[in-house]
Amino acid sequence: MKQFLAARKAMRLWLIMPLFAVASPCLGQDKAEQENASLVRDTELKRKPFSDAPTITTLPQALDILVLSRQSSWLQIRAEDYTGWVKMFSVRFTGYAAQTSDSFAGTKELFNLITTGSSGSTVTTASRGLDENKFSDPAPNPDAFAVMQSLTTSKTEAHSFAKEQNLREQQQDYLQVSTPGSGDKS
């Protein structure tokens, strides 16, 4: 029986290997890849992720799109047989729709099977959530607080941590808080 199961597992792996190979070029990319989304406004589709890059076409508001990857404030998308880049704020994700209409669901499921051992049908489910009663009737944990305090980082430590990744401090004032409608957005 065990042997049978092992053989079946091996066979399953062989079956999905070619698909895995197809999917692999994008595995190193952002998690945003191949997510369903839609446009919140008429949006210029750019050839490259830059404002002054050539415009391929203008896509209409509410159009359903597929997001392939992310680069800073730009998302690479596929829509109406075009592939190009749009500003991230033009896009709203509709993750919940992905389960029913994602044409890449099959590939994703196989990928999940390999990496997590599960078919992935529950991959978007986080958990049951925190128990709100524990906030209204709290049980203090001073031991955990002592641990938390022991983790406190010094400024010097934080500096060298930032240096490791070449994080360069920038000058930027806080933004004016404005309410929608009152703004001067062009």
Added chain:
Amino acid sequence: MKHLTLSLVIFSLAVACSGCGSNQSFVFNNIDIGKGLSALGHTQDALTEVDETAEIALGRDIATNLLGVAPLLENREVQQYVNRVGRWVSMHSERPELPWSFAVLDDNSINAFAAPGGYIVLTKGLLLTLNNEAELAGVLGHEISHVLRRHHLNALKKASGMSALTDITSVILTAKEQDTESLKLINAGTELYTRGLDKEDEFESDLMGIVLATRAGYNPYGLPAALQRLEMIHPDDAGLAMLFKTHPSLDERLNRLDMGMASGFERFENLPTAKQRFARTMAGISSKAR
């Protein structure tokens, strides 16, 4: 500790209130605070200092409660990492000297909480939703901003009726009742997380959060990217229920960020996201994630 907390909080509230009225002085333990402060000649300094000590003391107790909600994540590397990112971001704020500390709860739901004084608690579920350090910096920047602007403290003052000066005074003078009252304040401060803050406070923290992350050298689009990641999760997911209940919609938050970042942020397009370091650190917990 509780005794100290209450005295400090009530004292600071009393001082704050004395500052609100026009030239009115307030009598605290037979000391005329209004007169005392004028005599100091540094009213504003004295006010801030007392306020902050009380704020930290209260925050400690609230954070201790938050840590009772779920166990700490047992991974020192991840805990240290979050503290380093958070400390670096907080150093670019107007209150760099607060005792900033951060903790990750071993819970798969998605949420983060800021307690007064600089104590920030987030869930493992939130960490695993993120994709790089710039996103984490943006999220921590948002929480740090709640502390900077004293959003929770202000909401607590409003909600707990601490403006009733006679009640406060009687509590101070009756030591026996002090513990109960102190506990009430701490518990109200903990329960507040299930009710949420004013929507405008959330929008303000979003806008401040991206600025703090940018000043710290991170790609500024981390926070909006993190919000978009939350959009990818089914909105009925129980792990998001509390966050959704206590915050404005993701759509509204993204709209506000869009407006705020509309001009001037292009120059930061190429700032790093530190994705590799984030991935390396999270590798230790992601395999056991769900």
